[in-house]
Amino acid sequence: MPSGTAQLFTSLQRIAVEVVRQHVEQAAFLWAQRDTLSLEDPPDEAVMAEIGQRLEINLDGLRIAGRAAWPFVDRQLEDFPDKGEFFIAGWMAIEQEDAKRVESTIEAVRQADERRGLVGALSWHKPQKIGKLVRDWLRAHDALLRYLGVAACAAHAVDPKQLLERLVRDPDADTRALSLRLAGKLKRTDLAREMVAELEAADEGVRLWAGWALTELGSGDLARAELRSSAVADGFEALTALRAAVKAGPEKEVRAWLGGLMKSPQTAPVAVRGIGMLGDRTVLPWLIERMKEPTLAAAAGSSFLELFPVAREETKLFANDAAQIGPDFAKHFGDNQATLLLADKVETWAKTHAQPVARPG
Template identity: 30%
Template sequence: MQAARPTHLSPQSPVHVIRGVHRPVVERHAVDCAFLWVLRDQAVKAPHYRMRNLLSLDRRIEANREGLVHAGDAGWAACLAELAQDEEDAGATFAAALVAFSTRRADHMRHICQLAVATPGGQRALISALGWLPFEPIAPILQRLAAGSEPRLRRVALRVLAIHRRDPFDALKQALTTDDPDLLEAAVRGLGESGRQDALPLLRARLDDAAAPVRATTAASLLMLGDADGLPWLEQEVMEAGPAATPALALVLRSVSPAEGRQLLSRLSGRPGSERMVIAGTGMLGDPLAIPWLISRMQDPPLARLAGEAFSMITGADLEYLDLDLDLSRNADAQVPEGERENEHEEPDDDVPPQDRHLPLPDPAGVQAWWAQHEASMAKGIRHLCGRPVTPASLLEILRTGYQRQRRAAALQWALMDPDRPFFDVRQRSDAQQRALQSCN
C-alpha cells in the first residue's frame, strides 16, 4: 500500500470535532495503523531490522490501535473507510480486525472475518491481528472459531493458538484427524512450534499418510520436537527442490554434524540451479571451514550479497559497520558534481533479488583482510552463529541483539537443542518477546 498521506489540520478546528471525536485524527489512526503493519510485516523478515526497531514500530501500532478503540464507532468507521478503498488491502484488514476484536463487537467481528477469509493476504492480516491481542479475552472466540464449520476460520484459529503458544481446548491435536490439507498443516505446524511433546505419537502416525506439502511440515515438527524420524523426509524435500526446500535445509543443517552437513551441501551443489541454496546453507551450517569459499563467491555479483550474509551469519561481522561493503551510491556520487546528483536515496538498479535488497554488497578484498586477522579465533569443524560457538548463552544474546534473520536462526537452533521449549517467535509482538527473554535470565 502507499505511504501514509500527511494531513495539515488544526486540532482546534471545531468543524471536525463531533461529540469529542476529532475525525481527521481518527482517520489518520486508521491510515497509520494499516501502513505500519505493512511495514512491520516486511521488517520481521528483513536482514537490517533488530528487535529494538520492532519495538518502535509496535509502540506506534499500539498507539494507533488505542486511538481507534477510544474513538468508538468513529474508529470502526475510519477502518471501514480504508477498507472501502481496497478490500484486499492487508494492512487495512489488520487495522479493522484489531479494532473489531479489541472491542469484541459481534457484528464488527463477523464483518471483518467475512472479508478477511476471502484472500490469503486477508487471512494473514486477521491471524496477525488476533496474535497481537492478549490471549485471555479472545480465547472464547478462538474456541468457537476452531470448532466451527468454516474451514478457513478454523485454520485462522489454529494459527492464532500456535502464535500464542496456548491451546487450552486442545484444538491443535483434534485437528490432526482432518483430511483438509490446510487445516492439517496448521495443526501440525502449531504443535511443533508449541513444543507439544504429547503430540509426538499422532504426528508420527500422520507422517506417512499425509499429502506431500503437509508431510514436510510434519517432518519439521517432529524434528523440532526431538524426533529424527523426519530427517529423511526433509532431506528428500531439499534434494527434490520441493516448495519447502529452504526451511527444510535450515532444519537439517542445524540438526546434523558439520561433517554430515558438508556432505549434504556437496550433493546439493551437483543439482543445477542450486547455487543460492548452497550459499545460504553454508551460512546455516555455520562451519568456519567454508569461509574462503564464501569469500570467493563474493566475486560473483548476483550471489555476492547472499554470500556476504552467510559470511556474517557465521562470523558475526557486520559488513556495513566495519566498512567491509562496497557503497555503490557513494562511489557513484563521487563521479558527479555536488548538486547534480539524482535519485540519491534510490538503490542502484543492479538486478538485486528482492530478498537481497537490504543486504550490503561485500568488498571481497576487505573481507579477505578482515578474515586473515580473525581466522585463528574461530575453530573449524565447529558450528558457529554470529561469531561464537553455538551455546544456549550465545543464542540468547543473538535473540536480544541480532538482526531478524540472525534471530530466527538462533531461535531455530535453540528449539532443536531443547525440544521441550516452544519455538521462540521473532515475529510476535516485541514487548512479549522482551518478557520472554527476561524470563530466560
C-alpha cells in the first residue's frame, strides 16, 4: 500500500474511533439529561422529546459501530458509574443480545446501587426485544432481577398476569412497591385486597404505592390518610403522593385539606402545589400573588406551568437568578439554583394569553 494511502487509511480509522467515542459519551449524557428533566415539576415534554430525538441519532451510530463501541462503554462506566453510563451499557448489551454483557452490567448495577440507567435501557427497547429476559427475571430468586423485570413491565404497561399476584407480595420492599404501582397502572381490580393489606406495610414506599394503586382503581377513599401523610412528609415521592391525594377527592374535601395546610409555613408550599393539580385555571390571580412570596414562589410556578404549559415558550416570564427578583428571594434561595417566574410579567402575560377555561360539571 503506498505510504500516502496508508496515512489516509490510518487517519480515517482515527476519525472513526473518535466518532464512536463521541456517540458513547453523547448518548450517556443525553439520556441522563432527559431523565433528570423527567423529574422536574412539571416536566417539559417538548424538550424531552427533542433530546430523545438527538439520543436516537447517537444510538444509531452505536448500532453501526457494534462491538467496536464496547471499549469506550467499559471505560466510561469504570470512570463514571452514573445513570447515563449504566443506560448505555445496558442498552448495548440488550441491543446486541449479549447475555454475558447483560449479566456483567447487572452485577455492576448491584455494586453501584444505581438501577435507574438500566431500567431506562429496558424502557428504551421494545417489549419484543426484552421479552425473554423479563420473563426469566420475573421468576428469579434474585430480588434485583425481579425488580428489573417488574420495572420493564411498568415501563411498557405489560401485564405479567398471574405472576403479579405473587409480586405484589414480594419479600423485597422495592419490588413489592413497584409491583403495586404496576397493578394500579393496569387497573388490576383483582388485586385490590392486596393493595389494602399493604397500606399497613412497614415500608413507606410500599404504603404509598399501595395507596396510589387504590386511587387508580377509584378507591382512593381507602388510602386518603396514607397519601396525605406521605404528601407532607417531604420524601422522594411526596409529589406522587400529593397528586394521588388530590385525585382521591372529593374535591370539596381536598380543598378544605389544602386550606388547612396553608395555615402552616411548613406545609403551605404543598398546598400551593396541590391547588395547581385541581385543574382550576381561575386560581391564576391567587397563584400570581404566591409567586411574590419567596417560600411559595417555586410551588406557585410549578402549579402555574401545569395549568398553562404553553407559557414555557415565553422566556421573558422566567428569572434564572433569584436575586433578579429581589433580596428576599436571594436570601431564601441562597446558592441553590432556581428558575422562578416573574409575577409582574406573568400578570401581564395572563391578560392576553391565559383566559380561564370553563370547568366541566
